[in-house]
Amino acid sequence: MRLLNVLSARLRALRGREAVIGDIDEELRLHLEMEAAANVERGMPPEEARRAALRTFGNFDSVRERAYEVRGGGLLETLLQDVRYAGRMLAKRPGFTAVAALTLALGVGANTAIFSVVEAVLLRPLPYRHAGRVVVVWENNHTQPRRHNVISPANFLDWRDQAKSFDEMAVFLDQPLSLTGAGEPEEVPAQLVTPNLFALLGVNPELGRAFTPEDAKPGKRAVVVVISHGLWQRRFGGAPDVIGRTVSLNGRPMSVVGVMPDGFKWFVKENSRASRPAELWLPMSLAPYSDRTKSGRFAQAVARLAPGVPLDKAQAEMDTIAGRLESQYPDYDKGWGITLVPLRDQLSGEIKPALLVLLGAVGFVLLIACVNVANLLLARAAGRHKEIAIRSAMGAGRRRIVRQLLTESVLLSLLGGALGLLLALWSVRALVALSPENLIGAGEVGLDLPVLAFTLAASLLTGILFGLAPALEASRVRLNESLKESSRGNAGSSRGRRLRDALIAAEVGLALVLLVGAGLMVRSFVRLQAVDPGFDARNLLTLRVALPSVRYPDDAKADAFFRQAVASLRTLPGVRSASAISELPFAALGTATSFTIEGRPAPPPGEFFGTDVRVVDEEYFRTMRIPVLAGRTFTPQEVAEDRKVCVVNQAMARVYFPGENPVGKRITVVMSDSPTPTEIIGVVGDARYAKLEGDLQPMVYWTPPQLPYSSRTLVLRAQGDPESLAAPARRAIQAIDKDLPVADVRTMEGWIAESMARTRFGTLLLAAFALLALTLAAVGIYGVMSHSVVQRQNEIGVRMALGARAGDVLWLVIRQGLARVLVGVGLGLLGALALTRVLSSLLYGVSATDPLTFLSLALLLTAVSWIACYIPARHAARVDPLIAMRYD
Amino acid sequence: MARKKEDQKADLLQGTLDMLILKAVSLGPLHGYGIIQRIRQMSGEMLEVEQGSLYPALYRSEQRGWVSSQWEKGETGRRVKLYTLTRDGRAQLEVEEASWDRLALAIAKVRQAT
Incomplete structure (x- = not known):
């Protein structure tokens, strides 16, 4: 009701300064007239009566102005006043302001940067008309x-x-x-x-x-x-x-x-x-x-x-x-069905979970930054009791004081937001690497209007979030106490202390959740990196050549070209061996098809034996260093002529020939209208072709005459640095045919790294945010403990005068700090247990509730917190009791 | 509980004028000039509220919903703005009177002790 009154008054005031002033004017004039009339009644001549009335009234304009201000017309004016005052207060303590603004800048900057990617990838309308109605159509097989x-x-x-x-x-x-x-x-x-x-x-x-x-x-x-x-x-x-x-x-x-x-x-x-x-x-x-x-x-x-x-x-x-x-x-x-996938899901699906996790992570960082600044403000509020008490005695209501303090914190957060924006501007270029290449390009992630709006909103919200509790706390003035007492021996109000305890526990908890999340991702990435691709990726250089069908119309001619190219590459100085393959691991999508096994019934309709197919030459396994496990690999004759032979991988042997020796068996791979059987002459080790994670697929290696590709990748094993062979290799190809484009000249390790690039980058980012959170939490704990030690200086002095030793004091302070930290660690572990589940789809080879990660990071956080408590505690313990007791 | 008491004490200084205004209009609708007159009467010509303080205080009370105002034709035919006590205002008046009594009592006790 009251709120409604105020609001309607404000609205009326906003509607027109003129109207409100007119109303006040009329009322004040009415007052003057009545006073004058009363004077006349007392026997004064009218002219003098009017002057007397004006005299008693005092300064008409100033009364009107004050009245106007109360009527809410001065909203903007008071706001400006508050902002000016806040600016002065912030400028008066540049150290505090800088620390707080930087803390917030880190939080807001990280959020802005990640949000700019989220906005571009997940929120911005796709650049197609009716994009919401576009679906990608796939088939699916139930087997x-x-x-x-x-x-x-x-x-x-x-x-x-x-x-x-x-x-x-x-x-x-x-x-x-x-x-x-x-x-x-x-x-x-x-x-x-x-x-x-x-x-x-x-x-x-x-x-x-x-x-x-x-x-x-x-x-x-x-x-x-x-x-x-x-x-x-x-x-x-x-x-x-x-x-x-x-x-x-x-x-x-x-x-x-x-x-x-x-x-x-x-x-x-x-x-x-x-x-x-x-x-x-x-x-x-x-x-x-x-x-x-x-x-x-x-x-x-x-x-x-x-x-x-x-x-x-x-x-x-x-x-x-x-x-x-x-x-x-x-x-x-x-057995075949149809799957419809909305375009947005199709284009951003692979990156969406990782992006949301990152967005959550920066949210946590911002929360921790808020907690830190709130703590700083609380500590400062204790020192501002007097100022606030004086303002309150001068007639400022509690609401007015809270508003003033909130103006200060919002100003602070806007300052932090502006700095954060700079930070984001600088980092957003790097984040483009996160975006899916099929959706948006480098130019399209940026600080556009929605992102700026987000930053502004985040800053304002942040200012209120971290400012409200300290402002309410500070404005709870015990007027006479505050004016009367000096800060001597005042350990701060117990409410303020409890609030700070809770904030420490909260930020420790938040930091732990983030640390555990990042820890899981890092462990998963390390696992992924340790996966053996099944071949030796070092010292390999790749290049792809596609033959135009006009100049290489028949398969024999194409095949001859590749044989010549491989032979020419092999003679280059520094080349150990060279080979050509239809689709190189990690460099291209492969070919897959179905096959049947001689002497076994064909699978029922709707089911089939599936295998990947690659076409290689006799040097391939030696060049890639894929081990031969049984039988043998191709001879040059088999590669040159159309002998019906093939080599399979271990997965094929395991899946389709369990307990049998596949060598000598005959399979029919369906790659043409009239497939013919081929004999398995050897089994080689499993090599990974598309991704390091996931199951190994059965594979059939064929020779070129059975399936001639006009586009093949040449791979060569160098004695030393493969990059140094790039130019000579390109020249060797163009010496054979100068009109041939040579594409994708790069190292095998480069291909593998690229297949993990986004995972690596996401993991790195998450780890960086977790580290930031850890640092902020440590700084926060340190700040609160230092403050509390200063406030308890007196008590500590008394204790020491009564015989407490330095060790006792040390333990007293550390125990107090660590108790709060442990509460936070407990909360953080529970939170992490609940939240890391969202990571499970992103993890490889590590469980989302991996106890080792949980435990070791809880220990790390406790250890760091211990240091953050230890430093202020040591200061306290070293203090001279005489000085401490006199501390004012 | 203890806090509540403290708050009441702290607000008393500012609240005094508010209380007087509420008391004045509690006896019937009045315009600004009339409020000053009535406070003077009620206090036995002891308290003279200044116009410069009255109107800001009146507007504040109105915003808080303690009084409501209306422009009406007065006896002389001139438009006058009349203030009326609301239900919220009556409750507030009781609270302020009670806390004023407490303070007066406390001060009296202190004075007796001297």
Whole structure:
């Protein structure tokens, strides 16, 4: 009720200063008139009566001003007053202000930086029209753990005909192409797309046109391309007449019909055969794939839900269609279903858990910073009792004082926020590495408006959060006591002390949760790094070469090229051995298919024996140092001629030939229309191909004649530093064919590091935040203990005068501090137990409740806290009792 | 419990004028000039509240919901602003009178002891 009155008065006041002043004026004039009238009644002449009334009234303007201020019209004025006063108070104690502002800057800065990534990745609208309705479409097989399998274009044609939930469905397929003519030959990430893809995404070219259905007429070779803004700038210098120009792709001329706008990107990294977003698009016809038995599952698909159709309804419809296809084509579709994934989840799914964990972590850091500053303010409030008592005696109400103190803390937090913003500005560039490459680029994480709003809100909230308790505490003035008594012997109010105890326990608890979280991540990362990839990654250099089909039309010619290239590389000085492989570990997505084993019944429809397939030459296992466990590897003759032999890995032997010797067995790997059996001649060790974590997949190694790839990766083992071979190796390739683009010249260790880069960076960040939390907590404990020792100086002096030894005093102070710390450690352990579960999906080889991590970090925190208590305690113990007792 | 007592003591200095105003309007609606007159009357011409203090105090009381105000046609036909005690104001008046009595009693005791 009262609040309502105040509010309505404030609102009225805000509505118009004029109206309020007019009201006050009229009332005061009324008063004067009445006074004058009374004077006249007493017998004064009217003129004199009026003057007398004015005289008794005093300074009319100042009365009016004071009245106006009370009526709330002075809200802004008092605020300014408060801010000025607060500024003076902060400037008077530069040390305190600097420590507090820096503490807050660390907290706010970390939050701003992480939030800027969260905003760009998880919150900002995706740059496609109706992005909320776009879903990525996968197939899934119930015998496989992975729910996202590439799709069959033949199945897609049936979905498109039958599904009513979508207003547009498109297929796309990443495929690097080599771009020649005008300048260096270059391997360009390209994408084959059904012509409607751009319309589905709602993005128009900035120049020229998008594809039309005519561009992908069945039976017609694609002759037109759409290029990216970046490629247009790079290859054509941004020439405005680029439309109609010809580029040579894989040796075939194509005419440019459109340029996509700057920033347009369409890349679904999961299951893509490329590692970078496409810069060039070619129209794709699905007609050649309509015979499902002849083409496998290899493409990606996307669809846009019709307006008003919810995801679950669309999913239900797709389930029905999948069921229909299962019974219609049991050999091909038995056991296969369809998974719809909203675009946002697809693009940010892999990074989302880690980002949220980091956001939580910086939240904790900010809370700890708040607790620290609150503690500083509390300690200072004890010293400000007199000032506050005087202001209160001068007529300032409690609310007024609380408001003043809060203004001070908000000013402080804004100062910290501004510093934090600088910190974030500086660190945000580094954080770009966190963002998923299929979603946003380096330029798109930054301090934009939403981020600035977040920082402002975080600062204001922080100021109130850490300022409220100290302000309420400080304003609880015992007027006469405070004015009367000096600070002598005052150990601070017991309330204030209890509050500080609670704050210490809280910050210790928060720090421990963070430490345990980071500790788990670090242990998991160390485990991951220790995983043996199954080959020796040191001293390996890789380079990829894709042969254009125009100049290398038949397999024999391509094969001859690679044999020559490997031979040439092998002769380079410093090269121990060289080899070519279809898809190198960690450098590319692999090929996988199904197979049957001779003499065993085929698996029932809907199930299959699955294996990865790689095509290698005779030097591969020696170059990679993959051990041979049984039998032998390929001879040069087997690699050159089409002998039906293969080598398998240990996982294959374990999964499909348990208790048997696979050497001599014959398997049929389905890679063509008419697969033929091949004989297993050897078993080699398991090598990891995609990720260090996860299960090892069965693998079949084939020779090139059985499956000729026109794009292969060359790998060479150097005697010394592999990087020094990069230039000679490139020259050796181009000596054979000067128009060939050589891509991805880098070390094997570089590939492996890249596969872990984001995990490493996330772990590093979390560890840094935990360390920050530990430091802040230690500083906080130190500050409170120092303050408490100073306040108890007198008592300590008395104790020492009564015979307490230095050791007793030391123990007294440490015990007091450590007791609070241990409460915090207990709370922190409970909190960590509850919270680290959210990490489990990010952990490798370590449990989310790993007792060793919990215990060792609790010990570390206790030890650090002990030091933070010990230093002030030693000061206390060293004090001269005479001085201590006189301490004022 | 102890705290409550302390708060009451501390507020007393500022609260005195508020109490007098509330008391004055408790007997019926009054305008500002009338409040000064009534306090003078009630105190036996001993207390003269200054206009400069009265109006800020009045506005404060109004904001706290202790009095309400209204512009009305007065006897002479001139518009006057009349203040009326609210229910909250009556409760507040009782609290302040009680604490004033306590203080007066305490001071009296102290004086007797001297």
